Amino acid sequence: MPTTSARAAYEALVARGLKLDLTRGKPSPAQLELAAPLLAMDLSHDYRAADGTDVRNYGGDTGLPELRAIFGDLLHIPVEQLLALGNASLAVMHDTIVHALLHGVPGGNVPWRDDDVAFLCPSPGYDRHFSITEAFGIRMIPVPFDEDGRLPLDVIAEHLKDPAVRGMWCVPMFANPGGEVYDEETVRALVSLPAAAPDFRLFWDNAYSVHVLTDEFPPVIDVLGLAADAGNPDRVFVFASTSKITMAGSGVAFFGSSPTNVAWYRKHASVQTIGPDKVNQLRHARHLQDADGVRALMQRHRAIIQPKFAAVERILQERLGTPGSGGVARWTTPAGGYFVALTGPAGTATRAVDLARDAGIAITPAGAAFPYGEDPDDAVIRIAPTFPALDEVEAAVDGLCTCLLLAIEERA
Numbered sequence: 170m171p172t173t174s175a176r177a178a179y180e181a182l183v184a185r186g187l188k189l190d191l192t193r194g195k196p197s198p199a200q201l202e203l204a205a206p207l208l209a210m211d212l213s214h215d216y217r218a219a220d221g222t223d224v225r226n227y228g229g230d231t232g233l234p235e236l237r238a239i240f241g242d243l244l245h246i247p248v249e250q251l252l253a254l255g256n257a258s259l260a261v262m263h264d265t266i267v268h269a270l271l272h273g274v275p276g277g278n279v280p281w282r283d284d285d286v287a288f289l290c291p292s293p294g295y296d297r298h299f300s301i302t303e304a305f306g307i308r309m310i311p312v313p314f315d316e317d318g319r320l321p322l323d324v325i326a327e328h329l330k331d332p333a334v335r336g337m338w339c340v341p342m343f344a345n346p347g348g349e350v351y352d353e354e355t356v357r358a359l360v361s362l363p364a365a366a367p368d369f370r371l372f373w374d375n376a377y378s379v380h381v382l383t384d385e386f387p388p389v390i391d392v393l394g395l396a397a398d399a400g401n402p403d404r405v406f407v408f409a410s411t412s413k414i415t416m417a418g419s420g421v422a423f424f425g426s427s428p429t430n431v432a433w434y435r436k437h438a439s440v441q442t443i444g445p446d447k448v449n450q451l452r453h454a455r456h457l458q459d460a461d462g463v464r465a466l467m468q469r470h471r472a473i474i475q476p477k478f479a480a481v482e483r484i485l486q487e488r489l490g491t492p493g494s495g496g497v498a499r500w501t502t503p504a505g506g507y508f509v510a511l512t513g514p515a516g517t518a519t520r521a522v523d524l525a526r527d528a529g530i531a532i533t534p535a536g537a538a539f540p541y542g543e544d545p546d547d548a549v550i551r552i553a554p555t556f557p558a559l560d561e562v563e564a565a566v567d568g569l570c571t572c573l574l575l576a577i578e579e580r581a
């Protein structure tokens with residue numbers, strides 16, 4: 170039975186009639202202002218790329234070399250192996266899977282659709298990754314992170330003995346939603362573990378490589394180089410974008426891989442499009458200038474969003490106690506990325522999210538961060554604090570804590 174105080178606190182929360190939203194990891198209006206020069210840039214007399222290309226015309230399926238150079242530097246990928254493409258990396262991931270399903274990938278014998286195909290899914294993970302694989306009937310195998318945020322390499326090694334396992338979703342830096350960063354030992358293992366399927370691929374979504382919440386930029390591990398050294402040069406498809414660097418949905422996406430895979434991607438993409446939006450790419454190259462320009466910009470993002478993460482941490486600590494010393498929940502304290510993962514006792518997440526909804530606080534549905542929307546423990550709640558204003562983040566997280574505390578008491 171809930172105590173009167175937990176129930177009374179919840180009733181007081183409902184009475185406030187809040188309307189708050191902590192659901193999606195979107196940049197805030199203040200962050201989008203940092204991209205204002207992109208909107209103001211006048212290219213009417215200056216529409217040529219560094220090599221003289223007129224960006225107003227067709228052509229150049231690889232994307233603008235100067236923009237590829239900036240992101241090649243940041244992502245540790247040789248320019249020739251990095252393509253600058255359309256507006257969304259998720260679309261590139263989707264299309265990569267479609268090409269694999271219809272045509273197969275280098276090193277494979279058959280199109281994936283002719284086979285039983287499974288993907289390893291580190292969990293909790295990014296719901297939209299799981300939506301792609303689910304939509305195409307690809308079997309998803311959850312691989313839980315351990316409590317220290319590390320991938321269980323022994324479990325992964327075991328799964329790779331199954332020839333059905335053709336892919337693995339990876340967000341190697343500041344993962345969504347747990348903030349995990351793969352260390353070098355993990356990356357080395359992932360690129361070198363024996364795999365029964367000759368066409369096994371890591372879908373390496375480096376969406377948050379420079380999205381730091383401190384003044385340090387951790388090194389971006391040279392995953393393509395390590396894969397080549399390990400004798401598996403074609404194992405990795407790298408994806409990235411400027412969605413949370415410039416404008417979400419109006420930025421530039423990237424695909425990086427081995428020369429063989431890049432040629433494979435270009436061949437299939439050439440059926441789909443004559444080329445990417447080079448006008449937007451030129452704006453981006455001029456706005457960002459170089460890798461240091463990107464890092465400087467990301468520090469300005471950090472100045473806007475870090476106080477929101479600090480507020481989340483402070484309120485969770487005040488309301489839910491210190492994890493490990495009598496607290497009722499644990500949560501991540503990410504050094505980058507867009508999310509905090511809050512883990513309550515088993516069987517409380519759905520109820521807490523429902524209570525929050527009824528109190529006017531929208532939270533990502535419980536389970537969304539797991540394949541098929543199924544959190545086996547019903548424990549993880551994703552908090553996305555970047556978009557709302559600071560006072561709204563504070564009110565929403567405080568309200569969420571009230572909901573979780575009631576859910577915990579109801580269960581007891």
Ligand code: PMP
Pocket residue numbers: 194256257258259260295340345374376409410411412417418422
């Ligand atoms: N990957 C991850 C891990 C993300 O969290 C997001 C955005 N929430 C994306 C990709 C989407 O990127 P894009 O806008 O380039 O499609």
